[in-house]
Amino acid sequence: MSTPLLSVRNLQKYFPTSRNVGFRKEKLQVKAVDGISFDLMKGETLGLVGESGCGKTTAGRTILKLIEPTAGEIVFDGKDITKLRPGLMTPLRAQMQIIFQDPFSALNPRQTVGKIIAAPFEIQKVTPEGGVKKEVAALMERVGLNPEHYNRYPHEFSGGQRQRIGIARAIALKPKLIVADEPVSALDVSIQAQVINLIDDLQKADGISIVFIAHDLSVVQHISDRVAVMYLGSSPPHITHIQLRCYQLFRNQIQDLSEAESESSLKVICLHQLIHQLAVYLILDVGRPKISAVVRPLSY
Ligand SMILES: Nc1ncnc2c1ncn2[C@@H]1O[C@H](COP(=O)(O)OP(=O)(O)OP(=O)(O)O)[C@@H](O)[C@H]1O
Numbered sequence: 001m002s003t004p005l006l007s008v009r010n011l012q013k014y015f016p017t018s019r020n021v022g023f024r025k026e027k028l029q030v031k032a033v034d035g036i037s038f039d040l041m042k043g044e045t046l047g048l049v050g051e052s053g054c055g056k057t058t059a060g061r062t063i064l065k066l067i068e069p070t071a072g073e074i075v076f077d078g079k080d081i082t083k084l085r086p087g088l089m090t091p092l093r094a095q096m097q098i099i100f101q102d103p104f105s106a107l108n109p110r111q112t113v114g115k116i117i118a119a120p121f122e123i124q125k126v127t128p129e130g131g132v133k134k135e136v137a138a139l140m141e142r143v144g145l146n147p148e149h150y151n152r153y154p155h156e157f158s159g160g161q162r163q164r165i166g167i168a169r170a171i172a173l174k175p176k177l178i179v180a181d182e183p184v185s186a187l188d189v190s191i192q193a194q195v196i197n198l199i200d201d202l203q204k205a206d207g208i209s210i211v212f213i214a215h216d217l218s219v220v221q222h223i224s225d226r227v228a229v230m231y232l233g234s235s236p237p238h239i240t241h242i243q244l245r246c247y248q249l250f251r252n253q254i255q256d257l258s259e260a261e262s263e264s265s266l267k268v269i270c271l272h273q274l275i276h277q278l279a280v281y282l283i284l285d286v287g288r289p290k291i292s293a294v295v296r297p298l299s300y
């Protein structure tokens with residue numbers, strides 16, 4: 001059996017916070033990621049979906065060590081990077097890249113597109129064959145941008161084009177892993193499919209492994225080999241596309257529950273029950289042609 005490119009075990013990220021109780025400050029923790037585990041194989045795309053605020057972005061950034069994990073283990077390409085200091089992470093950064101959710105804030109408005117895409121070469125002190133400028137022009141062409149726009153600034157591009165700039169920057173050093181954090185959610189629906197297809201094509205051509213974060217299930221369905229659902233900081237086992245469809249059908253009820261129930265521990269229990277019930281339905285319904293039969297009111 002092939003070894004995974006990325007192994008994440010029981011990963012946790014807690015943020016310290018506090019609240020005032022009379023004259024006293026009570027220390028609290030936000031459990032943004034609370035024990036997620038998964039393997040990502042070489043050349044595989046894993047969809048990571050979940051409701052807003054359940055910890056997807058925090059999980060993606062922690063995996064890349066852009067923020068330090070509280071506990072757990074991250075093994076990348078056979079190397080335990082969990083406790084690796086930032087200085088020692090630098091050479092590995094070439095192999096692990098991120099595509100950000102918001103193409104507007106992800107690009108420095110004072111830098112030309114050419115400079116933005118060339119940044120990874122500068123940071124890693126790498127000179128590609130034929131020179132940086134030639135390589136950047138080739139990258140621009142590859143992601144569907146006109147290389148003649150090399151000296152333009154980000155504000156001169158549309159949202160979809162800006163996301164292409166972010167993608168060109170992410171693939172510049174031929175990484176093994178890309179975390180794509182909701183790369184199309186800020187884009188117009190008409191542009192979303194183009195950008196997803198571009199990521200899919202690049203992934204297939206270069207054999208990159210991708211963690212594709214999204215809250216829109218229809219987005220991950222097309223691009224992912226497997227899907228993991230995350231809820232309130234943790235993730236149940238991977239689910240298939242049929243199961244994902246069932247989750248989609250339950251989604252509104254999960255949303256209603258999240259909004260209606262303010263007491264958080266009760267919310268967690270209800271969500272656990274709901275997901276558990278969902279799992280039971282899934283086991284019963286896999287293989288049956290009519291998934292829509294699953295939709296019926298729940299007694300929560
Ligand atoms: N730096 C931080 N300090 C304190 N709490 C944080 C910090 N970053 C995130 N959180 C909290 O962690 C939780 C998860 O946030 P995160 O941004 O990872 O969720 P998300 O699933 O990516 O949401 P969305 O779908 O809206 O992008 C939220 O409750 C958020 O408020």
Ligand SMILES: [Mg+2]
Nearest residue numbers: 056057058182
């Ligand atoms: Mg997010």
